[in-house]
Amino acid sequence: MTEALLITPTELRQWHYCPRVVFFERCTPVRRRETILMMHGREKHQTELVKERRRTLSRYDLAEGERRYDVRLTNSALGLNGELDLLIVNGQEAYPVEFKHTHRSPDPGHKLQLCAYALLVEAELGLTCPYGYWHSSRTRQTHTVPIDTRLRRRTLQAIAEVRAFIELERCPPPTSKTVKCLECELRNFCGDTL
């Protein structure tokens, strides 16, 4: 598989939000401007990673584990590449960790993203990921996300769907939740939504 067709876990999350966000980024010269909200979220994310290095593993309910930061992985059989902020390794098991600056609980897009990292870890490092962690730096809550059969299947389907419209350069349908379009920076390029 060519590098251009590899999908990132982040793109799977964006695809769940609206497939066209990924289409514009991959198949057109149109780029989203970074909003103040996005910039704020990115800065909080970096701060959280710095703080993480000083913490114990208690929030993960793990007695021990080795933290690995900025783990870059590529697997062409899966059609995925990406860089994981944090991976906790304990023996033959590993747990990908995602940080988000939000009041919400992880949505299906966040779970796809986490599962994609887990698939990469299993394929490339030969470890098993029974679950991952998703931490909100706003609520200070850490959610355990099981990497179960259903989520794995949905993630593989999502990878195939994203790859298909990139390969064919075919614009996917807009999100069915048009409320998202009201605040979307790409609204001017989506003439058929509102």
Ligand code: SF4
């Ligand atoms: S305007 Fe709506 S359909 Fe278009 S990219 Fe934004 S969210 Fe998706």
